Amino acid sequence: MYAWHFTEMPYPGHPDPDTVPSVRVSLPNKHFDPKVGADLYNRYLDEHMVADDLGLNCMLNEHHQTATCLDVAAPLSAAILARQTSKARICVLGNPMSNRDDPVRVAEEMAMVDCISRGRLDAGFVRGVPYEVFAANTNPTQTLERLWEGIDLCVKAWTHRDGCFNFEGKFWHKRSVNIWPTPYQQPHPPVWITGSSDKENIRKVASRGFTFAMFLQPHEKVREMFDAYREASIYDDPEEVRRHIAYMPLVATGENEDEAERLAKKVSWYLGAKTAPQFRNPPGYVPVSFNVNALKGTYSGRTDAVRTRGIDYLKEQGVLMYGTPDQLFEQVKTFYDHVGGFGQLLMMQQAGHMTHEETVKSMTLFAKEVYPRIREEFAFKPAKKGAAAE
């Protein structure tokens, strides 16, 4: 199993959440102080460099118009890490393909990062979260279709080697595409995609051989989705299947239980970030059947529970893993058993008001005391004969 350091690069100095309707989309940017922001960017990038030194991989994402995530252009931070880290793989998870207007540019950006890092890029693509539909002014009923069409165009641009090609899709019409540079990795960097409840989409991810990732979901739900992925995977070797499955919890490692609990409360800041109701479920973003189920109460309380039920509940569900190194190891193992195994542990080790010192201490403890045991316990066995190549 591989572990990845992650922070959403929050700007936690925004006004008291109780005094504003939303920290996303509409919180006026006058609350952003560029001096504070400049320090935060550089600090978070420094922490990724520390993670690289410690032997962890780096994961980056992007969001827009929100105080929870200052990384509004993940290709930029990925380019920086391509130069400033030396060992880690760099996973962009992901490029919001549906809300980006030009998949060929995304292909160029990722190819550049892959070259600069000498083949250390994992390239993720996402449809974009519901609240981002507003400022992107995209059609929420089409974002999933756009995601897949954009990936097809991007992969074609990465792999086409005989001059110019044309592309006629539903959303994109391109002529004479022949990108320079091409990616460093051949035929192209590993592709990752996220999901939470859409099984049809998960089967599509599996059938393409892409890595599937889930973030901050209770273990029963994760099990259900991972099972769907495993059933549809193109890989014959179960180890290859496992290698392509990723999960992200919040992670806080402490020298003792008190320290871990204090950090766990701090890192849970992320779950409390508030989105005004009108930005949560734009019409058409999820299928009608989902909205029917939601109205019937199928999902009622799950999101609220994650937001409000406290860190013991979160720990039990595997949304938050915290404790001493021994306890953390046990929690990863328990979660692993609950969900039927996975291969990539994406760890949100920084959020909210966690300071630089706290973050470095927690990630160092994890990297030195927990990660070696995880790597050994869940080591990938050599691929069996006849397994599909990556």
Added chain:
Amino acid sequence: MDAWYFTEMPYPHLPPQEAYESDRVNLSNAVFDPEIGAALYNRYLDEYVIADDLGLNSMLNEHHQTPTCLDAAVPLTAAILARETTKGRILVLGNPVANRDDPVRIAEEMAMVDCISRGRLDAGFVRGVPYEIFGSNTNPSQTMERLWDGLDLIIKAWTTRDGPFNYESPHWHKRAINIWPIPYQEPHPPIWTTGSTDGPNVDRVARRGFHFASFLQPHERVRVLFDRYRAAATDEPEAATRRLGFMPIVAVGENEKEAMERAAKLRWFIQSKTAPQFRNPPGYVSVDINVRALKGEFAGRTAAIRQEGMDYLIEKGVVMAGTPDQVIAQVERFYQRVGGFGHLLVMLQAGFLDHEETVRNITLFAKEVYPRIRHLADTAKDDGARPTARTGQA
């Protein structure tokens, strides 16, 4: 006078030029070896860091589908320099707004670079060169409109502070825009744009108070453009002059022989070829300019720059080459001929000029030439007028 180090990040390891139709657009990327490309990217970035150490500013650009320029996404390299340089300003010249589909994303990218660099960004915007119409599939008759429409949207995104705004224009329809982060500099980074023949566009740039730069043009042409800018600017000619930039190819040597060998290598850049069908897509320039071209007004100019010898290029100011004293004299002569300018954008690397030679070229320019041309334009005078960091720290 401010100087800005520049390389277009070429990939010069190509088949013989007779063996293919065009360097641009359709030269198959099968020619690109990622192993060599990776080494080149990292080498060029190292050279920028060295230029910064030596007191030069950095200029970056982007082009697409061409081995003459591996920087296909300039916000990425600007972000890297924002982290890896410490003193110099970073000029992106420029973002091809007309061919980028979302100006708000450009506003976000530039704001991020400005924050990471703590206010060292100069943000340039261009319409994109003619051959880029093909890969981007944009309408050549609309790129100028799109450039200005996009620029208005970017500035509005950078400067609106009180919550979401909507934007309705011929090319972009946006809702609920409220970007995080905003730029470090208040109200926004200095804006640059480029031009070569379009007079009315120069007037527009001047009236908005943006910086204007011209690349690799003969001094007579540059004079016309710079005079037009000064005439249209709303402030004093002396102040307007300080917003003007020019880019020559520059080769400095310990002696003339070394300099001329270096210049011959750098000339690779102007000898790259673009197939005829990619040079002037219908509608890219105005009917008037095409009429003048057919009447022969521009005849031979581009061909001359490609074919004439080094003496011609040096006389025109397109190349500045020689010992430090000779280069200083050439900068001074060009300065006089064009009526003055504030920013010398120096292409000190191109083609097969290797790392050692490039570093030598940068070092000689930075140590022997730059200190002795700084007095030409008192750009320091503009420090107060520049957008400044809102905390008062420049």
